[in-house]
Amino acid sequence: MELSIITGSQVPIYRQIKDQICQAIANRTLKEGEKLPSIRSLADQLVLNHNTVAKAYHELVKDGVIESRHGRGAFVLQQRKVFNKAERSRRLKQVLDLLISEAILLNCTPEEVREEVEKSLEQLHSNSGK
Amino acid sequence: MELSIITGSQVPIYRQIKDQICQAIANRTLKEGEKLPSIRSLADQLVLNHNTVAKAYHELVKDGVIESRHGRGAFVLQQRKVFNKAERSRRLKQVLDLLISEAILLNCTPEEVREEVEKSLEQLHSNSGK
């Protein structure tokens, strides 16, 4: 599995790891029942503190995405928690409020916001064909 | 002016104040040249420390949205600061990273994100014809 960390981003590192594992599961790079890399090996690979990776794994366990088997490692679970449409809409709206405020402050046109959204959405494209 | 603060939110209080003032200016609840409530009176009204309000106002000054006049108060600027394209792109990107991160976690399709963006963009439309 290939993960890439952007160190200057607003998104915390543990969240980037979490995001990318979710994405890998969604597009079936990581399949159900498959073993994840160990916390320490992933930390070494990404040159991170192992506590950072541990936090990401811990949240994935809490979210029911992976399962931690003592002494054996972490494994992708069969059942993924699914957010319903209303829940997804509600949670996206929180971030979108920030976006709109920033757009107002910067005096952007709606068109410009759409363009920037499209640019950022490319990261999601690989996830759309699943 | 009516502001509402959610204390338990992820979004820091000073940011909520900043956002709501921006929106008030955008929808012309606050007009150009108009005086904002004083830092301390707004702090009293929202039951906050005055430094929290001061921080919000200070950022608005830095962003060229309002002007602070020593001993007299803060006023909405007549002429907004112009951000260049690169700066607008840079600052939008910071928020968009959060959006994409959330979308990945929620397993949204790009199409669904576009829909939600369009819904939120309506707040911007009302302001774009002026």
Place this chain on the structure above:
Amino acid sequence: MELSIITGSQVPIYRQIKDQICQAIANRTLKEGEKLPSIRSLADQLVLNHNTVAKAYHELVKDGVIESRHGRGAFVLQQRKVFNKAERSRRLKQVLDLLISEAILLNCTPEEVREEVEKSLEQLHSNSGK
């Protein structure tokens, strides 16, 4: 890094810190990508409250000079934010108003002001060839 603070000065402490860090970067005492002292350690060293140092760092972040990484520290940015001509002019004007005000009070001739400006500009020369 050696900073010196004058507590009785007209110039606020956080501004003195900001200025000296800018100058340290300009004369390459602080290099690109280098880590700044932590907020709290610098506050201890200068016998200041940590919030005062935080305010200086925060402004440097806003001005695109340094980058703050949560839990890791603050770092000199590789690539400086580019201000457009209008913005540079606007911000220089603010300081120049103070200069002219002082020159009037001291009854200086324009020629004398020019001489003093040239003396001070030498600090900028050393940085301009890079």
Place this chain on the structure above:
Amino acid sequence: MELSIITGSQVPIYRQIKDQICQAIANRTLKEGEKLPSIRSLADQLVLNHNTVAKAYHELVKDGVIESRHGRGAFVLQQRKVFNKAERSRRLKQVLDLLISEAILLNCTPEEVREEVEKSLEQLHSNSGK
């Protein structure tokens, strides 16, 4: 006497009054022994709080530029306090340090700073022929 106040400036209003009176004396618009407008009439004319004008006058008295005669008004003094060259240089340097820091932060060339200085110096020109 014609005074003009810029309300959005960094320079406090009382200081703008002080500056312009000094300048008027220097270019002999106001002559020695001449009566200044009363505090309240000047406050009315400039649409200011009379305390603001009073503060300007009070500092001019303290600096030995004008004299306040109880019940009769304020008058320009014969003897103006003269700053020697070294003193002028020292006081200009304080403000010039701020200018250089800002120029470094904005990544200005020395040439650009000179241009902006020249623009601001035009306010001093009327004072140079005395």
Place this chain on the structure above:
DNA sequence: GTGGTCTAGACCACA
């Protein structure tokens, strides 16, 4: 350990 936010309260400069 790091930075980010918030509170409480103080003192100063300006109008």
Place this chain on the structure above:
DNA sequence: GTGGTCTAGACCACC
């Protein structure tokens, strides 16, 4: 009265 700065100390998120 207004805003600007600074201190002291708290709690949180991140690494």
